[in-house]
Amino acid sequence: MRIGELAKKLDLPTSRIRFYEARGLLKPGRNLNGYREYPDDAAATLRLIGDAQRLGFTLSEIREGLAKAVSNRPSPGAVRVALTSKLAIIDRHIKEASARRREILRLLKDLENCE
Amino acid sequence: MRIGELAKKLDLPTSRIRFYEARGLLKPGRNLNGYREYPDDAAATLRLIGDAQRLGFTLSEIREGLAKAVSNRPSPGAVRVALTSKLAIIDRHIKEASARRREILRLLKDLENCE
DNA sequence: CTACACCTTCAACCTAGGTTTAAGGTCAAG
C-alpha cells in the first residue's frame, strides 16, 4: 500500500505519516521507484499511535514502546510499568484540573454576589 | 522597582517578565537610563497571570482580559462569560482524562489476566 | 580607574507535533 492510500484509509495527511517516520515510529519499505510501501498492518500501527497519544503518551514514548514490541516482544511487566506511570500522570492531571474547576466555580460565585 | 527585584520577589526569570511584556501583558515605565520601572502592583499582575495560566487561560486571553480591566473596568458579565467558557473547556478536559484513565485501567486489568 | 552587578536589545534556539512549500521524479491515459 502506498502512502496516499494509507492516509486516505485513516483520514490523516500524508505529511503526518512521513513525520512519524522521521520520528522513528514507522519504517516502511521502498518500491523500485522509491515510493514508500506499507504492509497491511501499518494501518493498525497508526491507529495504535493515535490511541497511545490519546492516552497521553508522547511520540518518543510510543517510539520506544514500538521498538521494544518488535525486538523482544514486550514483557507484560514493562507494559504495566509504562501504563502505571502514565496512570499516575493522568491522575495528577485530573486532580489539577479539578482544582482549577473548583477555583473557577468559586470565582463565578463571588461574581454572583457582587452583581 | 526594577526588573531584577521584581523577578526575585516572584521567583521567576527576568526573561519571562520581558517575554510577557513582548506579548503585551505588561507595560512598565522607563527610568532615565532606560531601565524598566515597575509599580508595586506589577507583582500582583504577575501573580494574576500565573493564576490565570493555571486556570487554563492562554497568554493572549490574559492579555485581552488585562486590557479590558484597565480600559473600561470589566463588566461582571464579560468575566462570567470568560470563566464559564473556560469551565466548559476544563470539564471536557476532565472528561477526556477520565476516559483515558478508564482505558488504561482496562488495559492493566487485561494485562493481569494474561500473566 | 577598574570591577562587578545590573540593565538593555535583538536574534537564535528549544520542545512538541505538526503543516506548507519548492523543486523535481514516476506513471498511466489520451
Added chain:
DNA sequence: CTTGACCTTAAACCTAGGTTGAAGGTGTAG
C-alpha cells in the same frame, strides 16, 4: 508527447511559552 495524479526530499514555517547568548550601556564600591 503532454497532462494530471501521485510520489520524493529538504527546508521553512507554525503555535505556545519560553530560555540563552552576544554585544553593549549604567551605576556603585573600592
